[in-house]
Amino acid sequence: MLDPRLMRTRIDKVASELARRAFDLDIAAFEELDGRRKEIQTLTQSLQNQRNKRSNGIGRAKAAGEDIQPLLKEVEDLGDKLRASEAELSGLQAQIQDFMLDLPNLLDEAVPAGKTEDDNEEISRWGEPAEFDFEAMDHVELGIRLQQMDFEVAAKLASARFVTLQGGLAAMHRALIQLMLDTHVQEHGYTEVYVPYLVNSDSMRGTGQLPKFAEDLFAVSNDPPLYLIPTAEVPVTNLVRDTITENGPMPLRFVAHTPCFRSEAGSYGKDVRGMIRQHQFEKVELVQIVRPGESEAGHEELTGHAETILQRLELPYRKVLLCAGDTGFSSSKTYDLEVWLPGQKKYREISSCSNFRDFQARRLSARWRNPETGKPELVHTVNGSGLAVGRALVAVMENYQKPDGCIRVPEALRPYLGGRETIG
RNA sequence: GGAGAGAUGGCCGAGCGGCUGAAGGCGCUCCCCUGCUAAGGGAGUAUGGGUUAAUAGCUCAUCGAGGGUUCGAAUCCCUCUCUCUCCGCCA
Numbered sequence: 133m134l135d136p137r138l139m140r141t142r143i144d145k146v147a148s149e150l151a152r153r154a155f156d157l158d159i160a161a162f163e164e165l166d167g168r169r170k171e172i173q174t175l176t177q178s179l180q181n182q183r184n185k186r187s188n189g190i191g192r193a194k195a196a197g198e199d200i201q202p203l204l205k206e207v208e209d210l211g212d213k214l215r216a217s218e219a220e221l222s223g224l225q226a227q228i229q230d231f232m233l234d235l236p237n238l239l240d241e242a243v244p245a246g247k248t249e250d251d252n253e254e255i256s257r258w259g260e261p262a263e264f265d266f267e268a269m270d271h272v273e274l275g276i277r278l279q280q281m282d283f284e285v286a287a288k289l290a291s292a293r294f295v296t297l298q299g300g301l302a303a304m305h306r307a308l309i310q311l312m313l314d315t316h317v318q319e320h321g322y323t324e325v326y327v328p329y330l331v332n333s334d335s336m337r338g339t340g341q342l343p344k345f346a347e348d349l350f351a352v353s354n355d356p357p358l359y360l361i362p363t364a365e366v367p368v369t370n371l372v373r374d375t376i377t378e379n380g381p382m383p384l385r386f387v388a389h390t391p392c393f394r395s396e397a398g399s400y401g402k403d404v405r406g407m408i409r410q411h412q413f414e415k416v417e418l419v420q421i422v423r424p425g426e427s428e429a430g431h432e433e434l435t436g437h438a439e440t441i442l443q444r445l446e447l448p449y450r451k452v453l454l455c456a457g458d459t460g461f462s463s464s465k466t467y468d469l470e471v472w473l474p475g476q477k478k479y480r481e482i483s484s485c486s487n488f489r490d491f492q493a494r495r496l497s498a499r500w501r502n503p504e505t506g507k508p509e510l511v512h513t514v515n516g517s518g519l520a521v522g523r524a525l526v527a528v529m530e531n532y533q534k535p536d537g538c539i540r541v542p543e544a545l546r547p548y549l550g551g552r553e554t555i556g
Numbered sequence: 557g558g559a560g561a562g563a564u565g566g567c568c569g570a571g572c573g574g575c576u577g578a579a580g581g582c583g584c585u586c587c588c589c590u591g592c593u594a595a596g597g598g599a600g601u602a603u604g605g606g607u608u609a610a611u612a613g614c615u616c617a618u619c620g621a622g623g624g625u626u627c628g629a630a631u632c633c634c635u636c637u638c639u640c641u642c643c644g645c646c647a
Contacts, residue, residue: 170606170607173605173606173607173616174606174607176616177605177606177607177615177616177617178615178616180615180616180617181615181616183627183628184616184628186627186628187574187626187627187628188574188575188628189627190574190627190628191573191574191575191627191628192574192575194574195574200627203627204627206627207627207628208627210627211626211627356637376566376603378566497604505611506585506601507611508603
């Protein structure tokens with residue numbers, strides 16, 4: 133959520149900032165709403181003030197043994213007026229809240245203009261895409277030939293966009309998770325957390341999935357509703373919802389491995405083949421809760437932590453800065469890490485690292501106590517995948533394939549696979 | 557699933573219709589006293605919102621959440637949520 137103060141004082145600036153995202157801010161509607169809110173709020177508060185004063189007076193008169201009948205007569209119609217005014221105020225406030233919840237975050241100055249991923253800006257490349265002296269297969273073909281990856285049986289069990297893994301691939305999938313967790317915990321200073329995979333709507337609202345993106349989520353029929361998490365970002369960031377972090381060590385760094393569930397509504401026809409886009413996938417997620425001035429540094433650092441995993445796996449990748457049109461709703465600045473996939477002869481997203489500044493924190497009411505002022509202030513939140521596990525498996529399979537269709541095990545994974553050098 | 561108990565400020569804990577945003581204690585901050593330590597004395601110490609140039613004033617809200625009764629609710633009534641104890645079931 134954006135700063136309501138900024139909305140009141142510099143709405144023109146907010147509008148021009150949002151225009152970079154091609155978001156059309158209805159200034160007139162906001163000003164109309166907020167103007168009425170101001171009027172009604174002032175009225176309501178003065179009525180409340182009257183009520184408080186009168187009621188106090190009645191209390192005192194009664195204690196003094198005076199006749200309170202005339203006083204009661206005086207306040208007769210106050211209650212109705214107050215009730216009406218309060219009802220109107222809460223209606224207006226709800227409308228303003230709804231309006232505010234639909235506004236995306238302001239973009240960082242560095243975010244390039246553009247509409248689609250074609251306008252993203254490449255920042256750097258690491259590693260050289262390998263030259264194969266045979267026709268490289270994609271992970272689907274490799275997996276099916278190995279008889280360790282099965283989309284058809286998964287469709288029988290669930291539906292399209294699910295997969296089953298067996299044997300070496302299932303083990304490598306798990307080894308990737310272990311490598312990521314160990315690296316982030318032991319070398320990057322993250323605390324591993326285990327969290328619920330079903331969360332309530334408050335949590336989804338806090339990180340920005342609700343109210344706008346309900347169709348991307350799986351909900352379970354429960355009252356009140358619960359949602360399957362689309363990313364560990366949701367439960368992990370919500371750890372600090374409605375809390376004031378007292379002067380302890382900052383930033384807080386959390387890492388969690390969870391499954392992620394996405395309905396992939398609106399992505400029909402996209403990546404229908406293979407494990408790239410599934411309803412269920414595993415991810416190791418990095419989250420930092422930082423002091424307001426430190427999110428930029430935290431964002432760079434966290435992106436580096438995700439890159440470390442790609443480097444350990446010796447997977448060629450590039451880092452891109454997302455353009456205005458491609459940057460997510462809650463983010464002010466996002467780097468994507470894209471891994472080279474020989475099967476597609478393309479770089480594909482394997483990690484997305486975002487700086488949300490105070491956007492999520494305001495929705496979450498996540499604060500820290502500034503020792504200089506003694507006052508609570510909003511924190512900043514930063515997160516990123518470190519990495520998407522399913523896609524990491526795809527990348528390893530395609531980059532480490534041998535002519536016979538077997539998969540060489542990257543050095544970094546061997547300790548987690550009993551020293552095994554090949555799968556298949 | 558059955559039976560019961562509870563939810564108040566950073567923590568403990570009073571309050572059960574009216575000068576209570578909330579006694580008292582602990583903790584914390586500042587000051588005084590003290591040769592050191594210990595003890596003692598004093599002051600302060602929630603959050604969000606409105607208005608405002610203002611972290612000045614004024615003002616509103618908040619005692620798990622939401623409704624209700626009342627001139628007035630932390631206190632009474634209803635619904636819900638969560639926590640704890642015992643029984644049952646269970647990975």
